[in-house]
Amino acid sequence: MVDTDILIIGAGPCGLFTVFEAGLLKLHCHLIDSLPVPGGQLTEIYPKKPIYDIPGYPIVQAGDLVANLMKQIEVFKPGFTLGETAQTIEEAEGKFIVTTNKGTQHRAPVIMIAGGLGVFEPRKPPIANLEQVEDKGVEYIIRDPEFYRNKRVVISGGGDSALDWTIYLKENKIVKNLVLVHRRTSFRGHLDSVQKVMDMAHAGEIELITESEVTAIHTGNNGHVASVVIKHATQGDLVRETDHFIPLFGLTPNLGPIADWGLDLEKGSVKVNTFDYSTNRPGIYAIGDINTYPGKLKLILCGFHEGTLAVQSAFARLYPNKKNVLKYTTVNGVSGF
DSSP states (O other), rough: EOOOOOEOOSHHHHHHHHHHHHTTOOOEEEEEEEEEEEEETHTTTTTTEEEETTTTTTSEHHHHHHHHHHHHHHHHHHHEEEEEEEEEEEETTTTEEEEEEEOOEESSEEEOOOOTOEEEEOOEEEEEEEEGTTTBBSSSSOOOOGGGGOOOEEOOOOOOHHHHHHHHHHHTTTTTTEEOOOOOSSOOHHHHHHHHHHHHHHTEEEEEEEEEEEEEEEEOTTSSSEHHHEEEETTTEEEEEEEEEEEOEEEEEEGGGGGGGSEETTTEEEETTTTTTBBBSSSSOOOGGGETTTTTOOOOHHHHHHHHHHHHHHHHHHHHTTOOOOOOHHHHOOOOO
């Protein structure tokens, strides 16, 4: 049984910054996340994507922001249970007991749900033998670009993720050959990214095949992806040899087990009181993209604010007879436990 002051469900940027705010009040935190590493979407989906709206950073890559947040909370020595999903929640003797899908139990008087948009599942193309080649040349998320060094890659998709990774993998000369496949002639991504991809295609740096979709995957004797069949609107079936097929059609979020925790929900989000971002269950708070309230903006900086106020409320709940005097870090600095 893991005991802590505040149990944080979700180790994305909002969950990580909450550790910092709690540490300033000498409250210890433990985080649970279904992903194998901290950082949430920033680490899992777009670690190399630039972010422009973090105060004090004109531009910062998502992965670097996570690294900085981890450095910032290091002094407070948070605990982590990674690669496990918070499954059930019970109340006993004034505390919550959360059990993960692997049976690990955690106990705390306060729960902070910072689960982003919830549990993510990749949107998969309707290809017959797709599941048989997952992790054998088919990936739905690019975690480490170096994994594709000197490889032949086919990316499918028309959104920011497909465009951004196409640009990154070619600009940094990581892949040997890259084909981008899209069902339409227009893209959903940022205009500057679309233009870059068009320029790359015109210069022969990538092959861009529009009005097409990948309909079949062929494997070699080792069961690994060897080629894909691309159905073109007018040219019929095209075959491209490749080492990796990466369909980047986005991720479908859902609340997962959190939906069964007796919380007030609205359109797949947890309703909160904006006074302190508490839920209808005393002692349970929801911060970041997972919550909803009038005027809600799904921005990282808003999640930082929500976590800060939630921690102040949590302190009052844990120590009702103790006055909490706001102390500025510029005066008191930051010290660990």
